[in-house]
Structure formats: C-alpha cells, structure tokens
Amino acid sequence: MNESSLGVVSLPRNPDLFRREGTGSKRTADAPGGFAAPGNRSLMPIIQTRALRKTFRSVVRGEGLAGAVGALFSRRYEEKVAVENVNISIEEGEVVGYIGPNGAGKSTTIKMLTGILVPTSGTIEVAGIVPHEKRRQNARNIGVVFGQRSQLYWDLPLRESFELLRAIYRVPRDRYRANLAHFVEILDLDRFMATPVRQLSLGERMRGDFAAALLHDPKIVYLDEPTIGLDVVAKEAIRAFIADINKRLGTTVILTTHDLADVERLCRRIVLIDAGTVIYDGKLERLRDEYGTHRTLIVHLKDPQPDFALPGVEIEHSEPPTVMLKFDRRTTTAEALIRRVTERYAITDVAIVEPEIEDIVRRIYLEGYQKPPARAVET
Amino acid sequence: MLAVLDPYFQFATKAMAREATYRFEVFTSIGSLAVRVYLMRVVWVALYAHNAAPHGIPLHTIITYSAVALLMGLILDIDQTSLLHDKLHDGSIVVDFMKPISVPLYLFADGTGEVLFHAALIIPSLALALLIVHIDVPSLPVLGAFALSFFLAYFVGFFLNLIQNCIAFWTLEISAVQLIMTWVTDLLGGQIVPLLFFPAAVQNAIFALPFAAMFSTPLMIYTGQISPAGYTQAMALQVFWIVALGLIATVIWRAGARRVVVQGG
Numbered sequence: 001m002n003e004s005s006l007g008v009v010s011l012p013r014n015p016d017l018f019r020r021e022g023t024g025s026k027r028t029a030d031a032p033g034g035f036a037a038p039g040n041r042s043l044m045p046i047i048q049t050r051a052l053r054k055t056f057r058s059v060v061r062g063e064g065l066a067g068a069v070g071a072l073f074s075r076r077y078e079e080k081v082a083v084e085n086v087n088i089s090i091e092e093g094e095v096v097g098y099i100g101p102n103g104a105g106k107s108t109t110i111k112m113l114t115g116i117l118v119p120t121s122g123t124i125e126v127a128g129i130v131p132h133e134k135r136r137q138n139a140r141n142i143g144v145v146f147g148q149r150s151q152l153y154w155d156l157p158l159r160e161s162f163e164l165l166r167a168i169y170r171v172p173r174d175r176y177r178a179n180l181a182h183f184v185e186i187l188d189l190d191r192f193m194a195t196p197v198r199q200l201s202l203g204e205r206m207r208g209d210f211a212a213a214l215l216h217d218p219k220i221v222y223l224d225e226p227t228i229g230l231d232v233v234a235k236e237a238i239r240a241f242i243a244d245i246n247k248r249l250g251t252t253v254i255l256t257t258h259d260l261a262d263v264e265r266l267c268r269r270i271v272l273i274d275a276g277t278v279i280y281d282g283k284l285e286r287l288r289d290e291y292g293t294h295r296t297l298i299v300h301l302k303d304p305q306p307d308f309a310l311p312g313v314e315i316e317h318s319e320p321p322t323v324m325l326k327f328d329r330r331t332t333t334a335e336a337l338i339r340r341v342t343e344r345y346a347i348t349d350v351a352i353v354e355p356e357i358e359d360i361v362r363r364i365y366l367e368g369y370q371k372p373p374a375r376a377v378e379t
Numbered sequence: 380m381l382a383v384l385d386p387y388f389q390f391a392t393k394a395m396a397r398e399a400t401y402r403f404e405v406f407t408s409i410g411s412l413a414v415r416v417y418l419m420r421v422v423w424v425a426l427y428a429h430n431a432a433p434h435g436i437p438l439h440t441i442i443t444y445s446a447v448a449l450l451m452g453l454i455l456d457i458d459q460t461s462l463l464h465d466k467l468h469d470g471s472i473v474v475d476f477m478k479p480i481s482v483p484l485y486l487f488a489d490g491t492g493e494v495l496f497h498a499a500l501i502i503p504s505l506a507l508a509l510l511i512v513h514i515d516v517p518s519l520p521v522l523g524a525f526a527l528s529f530f531l532a533y534f535v536g537f538f539l540n541l542i543q544n545c546i547a548f549w550t551l552e553i554s555a556v557q558l559i560m561t562w563v564t565d566l567l568g569g570q571i572v573p574l575l576f577f578p579a580a581v582q583n584a585i586f587a588l589p590f591a592a593m594f595s596t597p598l599m600i601y602t603g604q605i606s607p608a609g610y611t612q613a614m615a616l617q618v619f620w621i622v623a624l625g626l627i628a629t630v631i632w633r634a635g636a637r638r639v640v641v642q643g644g
Contacts (some may be wrong), residue, residue, distance in 0.1 A: 116476040118640055132640065139479040151474045155397040164393055167386040167476055196400070 022122065044128065046220060047090040048111065052122035054108050071297050084276040086122070092219070095246050095253040095356070097267035097284070102366050106256040106275040110222050113254070114144060127219055138154040138167060139357040142211035142245065147225035147373060150209055152197040158208050159193045162215060169216035183211035203234035210241055220252045221245075227259050241264050260358045274365065291364065292355030297325045297337055302346035310340060324353075386480060387488035394492025409500055412449060413507045419445045430629045434575050435605075441573070443515040444602050445509055448594055450468035451529065453497045453504065455536045455593055460490045464553050467628050469625040472639060483541070483632055490537060494496040517601060525612050531617040536591045539564065539625035547637030548613070569595030575604065 060076040061067050070198070090096055108253040111117040112124060115131030115138045124131055131138040144151070152161040159261055166176045184190055187207040192200055200208065206226065213221060221240065227235045245251045257263060263270055263284065270287065272280035280287060281283050296316055303369050304320035317324040335354050341347060380419055399405070427438045437642075466472040475482050478493050483621070486587055508514070543560050547553045565571050570588035574582060585591055599605040605613050 035533075111473070114477050116640055118474060135476065136479040136481075140479055144474075144477050146474070149474060151477075153397075154391060155400055156393055160393060160396070164386070164389050167389040168480055170382060170385070378607060 005031045032329060041268060045089045046092040046127055047084055047088065048125045050123045052083055052086040052112065052124060053120050054112060054117065055120045056080045056082055069296060077316040083278050085279055088227065088271060092252055093250040094269060095255065095267050097263035097270040098254055098273065099257045099270060099361065104273045106273060107224060110256065111222055114142060114222060134298065141219050143218035143221040145209050145213045145221065145223045145226050147228035150205055152205065153210055154198050155196055156197055157194045161197060161212060162268055165215050167210055171216050179215055186244065187211055203230050206230060206234065206238060210238065214245060217249065218251065223253065223359035224254045225257050227257065227262055242266055260361060264357055272364065278341050279364065288355065288357060288360060291360045293328050293330055294326055294328050295334065297327060297334060298351040299325065299341055299347055299354060300349040302348050306343060390485055390488035391492035394489045397498040398493050404596055405500065409504050412453065412504045413511065415449055415598045416429040416446055416508045417511050419449065429509060436573065438511065440514050440602050441516060446512050446514050446599055447601055448598055449503060449596060450501055452570060453501055454494050455532055459540060460493055461544060462486060464490055464547040464558040467547040468551055476639065486541065487537065495581055504582055517603065521600065525597050525601045528600050528614055529616065530596050531614060531621060532593045534621045535589055535617060538621065538628045539589065541628045542624065542631055545631045548638050557623065564590050564593060567596060568593040592617045599601065
C-alpha cells in the first residue's frame with residue numbers, strides 16, 4: 001500500500017479542495033496521520049490549530065481537614081498542562097472523531113475552538129476567525145451540543161426555546177420555518193414541542209438540543225458526547241441525523257465521544273488525544289490496520305485437551321474444550337493456523353475474532369500509541 | 380437597531396412567561412405581602428401608642444411609608460434574581476458564552492422580565508393591602524416624581540444585584556453574601572424604617588452609601604419628606620450611584636468573565 005496516500009484523510013466535497021497545511025514536529029514523531037500536503041495551498045482549512053497549548057493553575061491542597069483549612073490561608077499552586085502542542089487541520093465538510101480518555105484534553109480543545117477559553121500559547125483559526133478574540137462573531141458560525149448540558153431553556157416549552165434561538169442568531173423567518181419543519185420531521189419532535197424542557201426524557205431533550213444547535217445553519221458543529229446515556233434507538237436516530245446534516249449541508253462535524261460505535265458509524269478520520277497530546281490523526285481504518293494486527297482464533301475441540309499446546313502459538317485463554325489462540329495476521333494466516341491445529345487435534349468448530357476498534361483504543365490508552373515497527377515512517 | 384435588541388426583548392418576555400409558570404409562587408408572594416403589611420401595622424401602632432411621634436412623622440405617614448416600601452419590595456428585591464450565580468454554580472454559563480449575545484445584557488433583560496411580571500402582582504397586592512391599612516395618596520406631580528425615582532432605584536438595585544452575583548465568579552457560593560446584602564439593603568436602604576430615625580451621625584454614613592438610593596429616596600418623595608425643591612438633587616444622587624455602581628459592575632464583570640474564559644468555567 002502506498003504510504004503517503006494514507007497521510008491525508010478528509011472528506012472534501014470537491015477533490016480540488018484537497019489541501020492541507022503542513023505542520024511541525026508532530027508529523028513524523030507521533031502523528032502518523034500527519035499532514036502530507038501535496039500541491040498548492042490555495043484554500044485554508046476551516047479549522048486550524050498550531051502548537052496549541054493550554055495550562056491551568058490549580059491549588060495544591062494538603063490531605064484531610066487540616067489540608068483543606070490550610071488551603072484557606074496559604075495557597076500553593078501547580079500548573080497542569082491540559083493541552084500540549086495540538087496541531088489540527090480540518091477541512092470543510094469533514095466528520096472528525098476527537099477521542100481520548102477522560103481528562104485527555106478533549107473538552108479543553110473544544111472550548112478553545114468555541115472561543116470561551118483562551119489558549120496559553122499557540123494559534124487557532126476557525127472559519128477565518130480567531131475564536132477568543134471574536135467570540136460573538138465566531139458563535140454565529142458554530143453550533144454546539146453537549147451531551148451533559150442543555151442549551152434549551154429549562155422552564156419553557158421546546159418551541160419557545162427555538163423561538164428564542166431564532167432571535168439570538170437572527171435567523172430569517174422563512175429559513176427558520178423551513179429548518180424547524182425539517183428538524184421536527186426527522187427528529188420526530190412533534191409530540192413534545194409544547195412540553196417544558198424539564199419534563200422531557202433524555203432522548204427527547206437531546207433531539208431538541210440537536211435542533212437547537214443547528215437552527216442557524218452553522219458551518220461547524222461541535223458535539224461533545226452527544227449520545228451519552230441514550231438508548232440504542234435514540235443513539236441511532238442521533239447518528240443518522242448527524243450523517244444527514246453532514247451529507248446534505250456539508251456541515252463540518254467535530255465529535256467527541258466515548259462510544260466508539262458513534263465514531264465507526266460517522267467518522268472516517270479520528271484524532272486520538274491522550275494526556276493533552278495528539279497521539280494519532282488519520283483514518284480509522286488505518287488505525288485498525290496498523291494497530292489491530294492480532295486476531296483471535298477460537299477453536300472448539302472435540303475432546304477437552306487440558307494440555308493443549310502448539311509450538312510458537314500464544315494461548316490467550318483456555319476453557320476446555322475451547323481454546324482461544326492469538327495470532328499476528330502479518331506473520332500467520334488464519335488458514336495456516338487452523339491447518340496446524342487440525343493436524344494435531346480433532347475440532348468441531350472455529351471462529352475468528354477481529355479486533356474491535358474499542359479494544360484497539362483501549363490498548364492505546366493503556367500502552368500508549370506506538371508506531372507498529374513493521375511499517376516504515378513515511379518519507 | 381431593533382433587530383439587535385430583539386433577542387433581549389425575547390429574553391425578557393420568556394422570563395415573564397417562566398415566572399408565570401410557578402403559580403404557587405405567585406399566590407404565596409401576594410399572601411405573604413398581606414401578612415407583612417398587617418404585622419407592620421401592628422408594630423407601628425404599638426410603638427406610637429407609647430411614644431411621641433419621632434421627627435414629627437404622624438402614624439398614618441409612617442404606615443403609608445412602610446406599606447409602599449413593602450409593595451416596592453416586590454420589584455426592588457436585591458435578591459430578586461440569582462441567575463448568574465446559578466449559572467456559575469452549575470457551570471451552564473458556558474452555554475451562554477457560546478452564543479452571540481452580550482451576557483450582562485441578557486442578565487439584565489431576564490431580570491427585568493421577572494420584575495415586570497412581579498410588577499403585575501402589585502395591583503392585587505395593593506388591593507389586599509388596602510383592606511388592611513389606609514395608604515395616603517399624594518398629588519399627581521409627586522406621584523410622577525416618585526415613579527421616576529423608583530425607576531432610577533431599579534437600576535441601583537440591578538447593579539447591586541449584579542455585583543453581588545459576580546462574587547460567585549470567584550467563590551461559586553454567595554449565600555452568605557446574599558444574606559448580608561438583603562439585610563443591609565432592607566435596613567440601610569430605608570425599607571424597614573425611615574432613615575430619619577437613625578442618629579444623625581449614622582445617617583451621614585448611611586446617606587454616603589448607595590442603599591438609600593434604592594428605597595429611601597423614592598419613599599421620601601412619596602411621603603413628602605423630600606419637597607419638590609429637593610427632587611433634582613435627590614435624583615441626581617441616584618443617577619450618580621447608577622453610574623458609579625455601573626462602572627464597578629463593569630470592572631468586576633470583566634475580571635470575572637476573564638476568569639471563566641481562563642479557567643473554562
């Protein structure tokens with residue numbers, strides 16, 4: 001496979017838009033997604049961050065009551081790095097999964113992109129605007145959905161929240177009516193448009209929040225764990241909605257989530273962040289290819305074989321008469337392995353387990369991302 | 380211009396609608412006002428029965444003063460809104476900062492919407508109060524001056540409330556501050572007793588504070604303790620306090636908002 005073609009991942013609506021700014025140190029060191037940018041740089045990406053860094057100062061507190069009381073009088077501070085050297089470049093119309101464990105710096109990045117947090121250093125540009133310098137202007141270009149926080153007005157019927165947002169964003173009436181009618185239809189809001197938001201179920205509220213975030217046709221939407229706590233049906237409705245607005249309107253979507261099914265369903269590109277640093281930026285498929293090199297072969301033996309062994313094959317788990325064998329698909333094929341097993345043992349059934357993206361990401365969280373040695377660093 | 384202000388009119392309208400959804404609140408606030416008017420009358424009648432009228436203020440004037448003060452309290456409550464505090468406390472302020480709005484203007488619009496709803500309660504409350512006490516009604520020009528002074532007092536109250544709420548930018552918790560401020564404005568603002576009842580030295584200190592611009596000034600106009608000749612000076616002082624408190628609120632707001640922006644809520 002051609003390595004350099006893997007470097008750039010985006011969903012440009014027009015192939016001519018396939019441009020990306022080069023970046024600094026990340027490229028070869030720890031972001032194999034990199035930003036290989038062949039050709040001219042005629043168009044700016046819609047979101048661009050360079051060497052983005054954010055630190056917080058927090059009070060160091062001793063233990064227990066004495067420590068808490070002590071902190072009232074003498075304060076020691078420590079600097080915590082939330083985001084470090086983040087270089088992200090996103091084209092218009094992309095759907096990017098921004099994932100990482102709790103406290104990795106996802107929300108901090110999103111807040112900087114929305115303009116409510118000022119970076120400690122580095123630069124950000126969103127649709128040509130520096131968000132924290134022109135917060136209100138930037139706000140018109142973006143829509144935000146927080147899974148854990150609603151922007152709807154708690155005491156008001158859903159419909160009135162929408163009316164208020166129409167005024168806030170100065171959406172022209174006909175545009176408002178058309179958008180609302182569309183959202184009501186695809187999100188099935190009709191049944192609870194007159195219900196006060198505080199009486200809505202979580203699923204209903206989330207659907208309301210999605211409509212609220214998109215009423216003003218934002219160019220970019222930031223979705224911060226939008227499916228958290230939803231049931232399967234509601235999750236799917238939300239995912240279909242995101243896919244639809246991206247496809248129909250070309251809305252750029254940045255999605256942070258812990259539910260990797262969201263990512264698999266929606267994103268071709270993912271940015272993995274851990275401890276404030278981007279550790280992977282590229283195609284989801286490629287992460288699976290590179291990192292998910294191990295497969296598991298599950299073999300049901302005809303008779304229990306407590307001392308089952310194959311030279312050079314790792315047994316992942318054994319529960320007679322079933323054994324699970326781990327193999328590297330780059331050095332062994334499933335067929336060869338099955339043949340070796342059947343040479344020695346009688347079997348009734350086999351199954352091959354592909355690595356779940358979930359497992360891959362969990363492994364990266366635990367072990368850190370290492371570029372698989374079998375692959376050369378792109379040059 | 381109107382399009383720019385449209386969202387804020389909407390905020391105010393929605394705040395009114397929101398207040399109206401809590402019917403129980405509406406009835407209890409009218410009911411509790413009637414109780415307070417009654418108790419106030421009992422106290423003043425008892426006090427006047429055994430003492431000479433202080434400063435020559437007759438009983439019917441003091442009852443009028445107190446009844447109007449209680450009615451004004453429906454609108455001029457330093458504790459009227461703690462929207463900002465609530466938003467800082469639960470972190471939802473972040474959502475407001477993500478909208479293309481001026482957040483302080485939004486708070487003002489929302490608070491004013493609430494107040495306008497409470498203003499509508501004055502009519503039934505007044506009707507109820509009139510069953511209990513007699514309230515003197517001054518001449519129309521005096522009523523006009525009172526209305527204007529009351530209007531100015533609203534802004535004094537708004538800024539005091541905003542400053543008080545802004546403390547939550549640093550502490551997240553303001554219940555102790557709220558308690559103190561409520562007492563201070565009620566007492567030093569002249570809602571409970573006319574400020575003339577305080578010793579002269581204390582009065583000087585009190586009139587150097589903004590609280591008197593909330594209750595005392597409009598009430599003294601209403602009861603004639605400030606004569607028409609003194610209107611200009613009295614209201615100029617109110618305007619001074621609006622400007623001064625407005626500036627203080629702006630400085631504190633900016634520092635607080637920067638803190639949200641730096642710390643991320």
